[in-house]
Amino acid sequence: MIRSIALTKTALCVMLLLTSVFAQDTLGGRKLPSVTLIPPGVADISKGKSNIVNLDFQVGPGFHINSNKPSAEYMIPTVLRLDPPTDITVGKINYPAGEEMSFPFAPNEKLSVYSGRFTVGVTVRPLSGVLPGKYEFRGQMRYQACDNAACYPPKQLPVQFEVKVLKAPPPHRKNPPQSPNVHN
Amino acid sequence: MGVFVKRDPVVLIIVAMVVALMLVFGFNMARKPTPTEAASAALVNHPAPNFTLQSLDGHPVQLTDYRGRAVVLNFWATWCAPCKIEMPWFVELQKKYAPQGLQLIGVAMDDASPKDIADFAKEMGVNYPILVGKEAVGQAYGGIPFMPETFYIDRSGKIIDSVFGLKSKGEIEENMKKIVATVASPQTSK
Secondary structure: OHHHHHHHHHHHHHHHHHHHHHHHHEEOOEEOOOEEEOOOOOEEEOOOOOEEEEEEEEEOOOOEEEOOOOOOOOOOOOEEEEEOOOOEEEEEEEOOOOEEEEEOOEEEEEEEEEOOEEEEEEEEEEOOOOOOEEEEEEEEEEEOEEOOOOEOOOEEEEEEEEEEEOOOOOOOOOOOOOOOOOOO | OHHHHHHOHHHHHHHHHHHHHHHHHHHHHHHOOOHHHHHHHHHOOOEOOOOEEEEOOOOEEEHHHHOOOEEEEEEEOOOOHHHHHHHHHHHHHHHHHHHHOEEEEEEEOOOOOHHHHHHHHHHOOOOOOEEEOOHHHHHHOOOOOOEOEEEEEOOOOEEEEEEEOOOOHHHHHHHHHHHHOOOOOOOOOO
């Protein structure tokens, strides 16, 4: 009986999974571009100094998006914008270099794109007065996707991740210099 | 397996449901066109929805202004690389078939300002009217969820074909020849 219930639950999970897969990736049979943030773990960061938080994104198979520095001015770059919590600043956002790829629609032209998985590094710096604990960042990544024959309007992907500000280690104390005469 | 089934009929039902669901999804995916394709397919052999859009110099332009001509209605955007590829072909084919009554019309479906669109069109040497698109017009033509999308409209204002994504120059020219060869019906021509 217990085994039967467990199997029933498993089958229901499989059904849910299948349903979500079909619902997410297709619209009446045509695959739609998808860019997702691979759920990041909570990043430990230290007070008073710059820390890099890496965010991994996944572009759906068969699609590409322009890199942060597209090969032509008219193309829409991939840009991440973040609203940091109070007392934590966002510094430089490091985008990977795009892959130089050519496509059937422009075989003689190399476009700078991201496809598959790519990582964006976010520099965050908690101010010295911030209390240790978890803080949430929210933002959006703007991208514009294409496949081999068509392009899709620009989209905004909501981005959300957490950091944990660690307690500052106790200050390192140097022994005061001793007078050479002390032990004399 | 037989013993397993005998023991757990509930499991058999669940497995059958999963298989049935997969089959239903599979059949649906295989036979159902996208909403855009379905909507556009519904437009083929029907009168092209009329619209009024602003040209880049601010003049209102209606599709019916071109009744009697063979119209290629191309939805595009400045950020669309495949659209940029076909533009020089359109320029060349517009020149070639204009004397036979062909008229290209570009509808720019992006957020760029008319000036930016005009600069882009100038850079591409565009020799046909570019109109500033509106969502409502896109909806009337099936939603235009991606670009380029091109509609071939005969001389009587009927959509003969709708094409999604970039096609070869040869295919584009073949479609143009088809609409150029049509005859305007007297009551609908301008």
